Amino acid sequence: MSNVIVVGCGRVGSQLANMLSDNGSNVCVIDRSADAFANLGRNFNGSTLQGVGFDEDTLVKAGVDDCDVVAAVTQLDNTNLMVAEVASRLFGVPHVIARLYNPDHERAYMQLGIDYVCGTSLVAEDVFSKVVSGHGAHIDTFGEFEVLRFSLDLSSREGKRTIRVGELERDHDIRIIAFERGDGSASSIPNKESVLYQGDSVLACVRHELIPMFSKYIQE
Template sequence: MNNVIVVGCGRVGSRLANMLSDNGNNVCVIDRKVEAFANLGRNFNGSTVQGVGFDEETLVKAGIEDCDVLAAVTQFDNANLMVAEVGSRLFDVPHVIARLYNPDHERAYMQLGLDYVCGTSLVAEDIFSKVVSGHGAHLDTFGDFEVLRFSLSLSCLDRHSIRVADLEREHDVRIIAFERGDGSASSIPSRDSILYNGDLVLACVRHELIPAFSKYIQD
């Protein structure tokens, strides 16, 4: 479970906040306009703070001192950049993710070493995958797919192992490689390979299936 702050409560921010909250994370949403919080809906289980997302006092009120992940998803690249800079440099947030609208700004984001998502569709899903798989676990994006590296959790099942073919068939994913949890062996799997709880897994997952598949990703 992560403590997550989402800055921006538009379409992307509200969707991301609900996805993270439904996944068991503690979520606080910041927006300048109090009416924006209506986008969260009645079932949102997190908290909200009205204010400017890069204002230190607002961030402290939102809980940034105990924050694991800060996601800046406003509609303005400069605002997202400022939020990311304040979060990473002043508060040492372990994982900061910024939304990027204009690809012309991508070089600046890269030079600053920021984790970011660029695009106009499936942005919430992209950021969600980064959060649930942990910092550094999101390896790359290929069209409609994400390549993720994570420790396998089978706590959702009434067993401690699962066959690769069963996991792939039930969730429409592709297991690329795996390593035993104790580091004793690694392999490119066959359909009959067995995965165990705690194994390190490299998998290719469709964007839209990440929320459902996240139950297999250890926090």
């Protein structure tokens, strides 16, 4: 289970927070306005904190010292940039993601090495995919694909502790590149008949937008 701080509780932030909460993450949402938390709805299982997202004391209260991911998704690029800088440089949060409104600022984000999502639609889904791919030991991004290394979780298969590579690839439109047995006894480049077991270490190429559906196979 991961600990995530979401800064900004507008349309994008509230949607993202609910998606992460439903996915089993511990989520704390920060916003300047307490009224904004009404966007989360009654089924939100996380916590909320009124305050400024780049304020050190506020982040500490939100649990930044134990945090796996900070997502800065306010409507202000400068605020998101400051949150990202404080979270990564002062607190050493391993994965920081910022929303970017103005594409003219993209160069600055890239030079600072900040992971970001740029756009006006599907932003919550894009950030969610980045967070989930981080859980799966994200290795690299190639256009619309993410390369992930993760331990295989087959608990959703109702007692079935194995799955063929061809079945996994067909049902989820992914490509398994390589795997290693959970006990380290063997590794292989698979074919479609290769069998994967619970706990095997898997290297896979997954379409960015399909990661939320595939995340049930990623052992956290």
